[in-house]
Amino acid sequence: MKEDIVLTISQLSKTYGKKQVLHPVDLKVKRGECVVLCGGNGAGKSTLIKMITGIEKQSTGKFTFKVDNKKKFGFMPDAMDFPGELTAIEVLKYYGKFLNASEDKINELLKRVGLWDVRNQKVGSFSKGMSQRVNLAQTLLADVDVYILDEPTNGLDPYWVIEFKEIIHDLKREGKTILLSSHIMRDVAEISDRVVILFEGAIKEDGSLEEIYARNNCESLEEVFLKLLKLQTNQSVLRKTLEYDAG
Numbered sequence: 001m002k003e004d005i006v007l008t009i010s011q012l013s014k015t016y017g018k019k020q021v022l023h024p025v026d027l028k029v030k031r032g033e034c035v036v037l038c039g040g041n042g043a044g045k046s047t048l049i050k051m052i053t054g055i056e057k058q059s060t061g062k063f064t065f066k067v068d069n070k071k072k073f074g075f076m077p078d079a080m081d082f083p084g085e086l087t088a089i090e091v092l093k094y095y096g097k098f099l100n101a102s103e104d105k106i107n108e109l110l111k112r113v114g115l116w117d118v119r120n121q122k123v124g125s126f127s128k129g130m131s132q133r134v135n136l137a138q139t140l141l142a143d144v145d146v147y148i149l150d151e152p153t154n155g156l157d158p159y160w161v162i163e164f165k166e167i168i169h170d171l172k173r174e175g176k177t178i179l180l181s182s183h184i185m186r187d188v189a190e191i192s193d194r195v196v197i198l199f200e201g202a203i204k205e206d207g208s209l210e211e212i213y214a215r216n217n218c219e220s221l222e223e224v225f226l227k228l229l230k231l232q233t234n235q236s237v238l239r240k241t242l243e244y245d246a247g
């Protein structure tokens with residue numbers, strides 16, 4: 001049976017000046033799949049997300065979404081600078097206008113992200129975690145098949161990380177496709193159907209948690225990450241030694 005692929009990324013790469021921050025990436029995301037993009041700081045997660053959401057232009061390659069909606073995806077950026085003078089409910093009403101979101105949906109989301117009681121407070125007075133929850137709510141206002149979330153657990157306390165995972169489970173139950181990035185691997189590992197590990201701008205692992213653990217003989221993504229780091233360091237020492245010997 002032919003696989004139902006929602007997002008196809010082919011040879012997508014990004015170079016800033018002379019620095020290649022993302023080597024050509026190929027990735028296919030199936031309908032209803034939750035793909036977690038992992039990697040350390042500077043691995044290229046946000047760069048990849050910025051290209052497929054149209055924020056940055058790729059240097060090479062292409063990507064295509066196969067969705068029915070006019071709006072292809074809901075997007076949660078890693079940080080949102082909401083106008084501080086607006087209240088939480090005003091922010092969501094503002095975004096809701098563009099997305100034809102009903103008042104009921106806005107109210108329901110404010111409750112879901114735990115901001116109902118402070119809906120009339122200005123977002124300028126919100127903590128980082130509260131702002132991140134407004135950001136999540138504005139993303140979920142879009143009634144779409146695909147959600148792309150860049151570092152969604154940033155700033156969330158342990159309670160809200162658990163609640164966030166519940167929200168992702170609900171989206172999965174509704175058949176939504178999710179692509180999210182995180183450098184905090186333990187936050188997101190368990191909600192993934194598939195994990196893609198980026199390392200220095202290249203995909204180093206791609207599979208289910210079980211597959212990745214088995215391939216690397218590890219029991220956590222942190223362990224896999226450290227193994228990759230060690231391998232990379234050894235290879236770079238070896239390269240430098242060979243360059244020195246050759247020249």
Ligand SMILES: Nc1ncnc2c1ncn2[C@@H]1O[C@H](COP(=O)(O)OP(=O)(O)OP(=O)(O)O)[C@@H](O)[C@H]1O
Nearest residue numbers: 016021039040041042043044045046047048182183
């Ligand atoms: N506009 C830019 N100009 C030059 N270099 C950039 C630019 N944006 C990103 N980079 C570089 O690209 C690399 C990848 O950055 P990116 O933000 O994609 O990493 P990340 O995996 O999202 O990291 P983090 O977990 O820290 O958010 C980094 O080395 C970064 O310095």
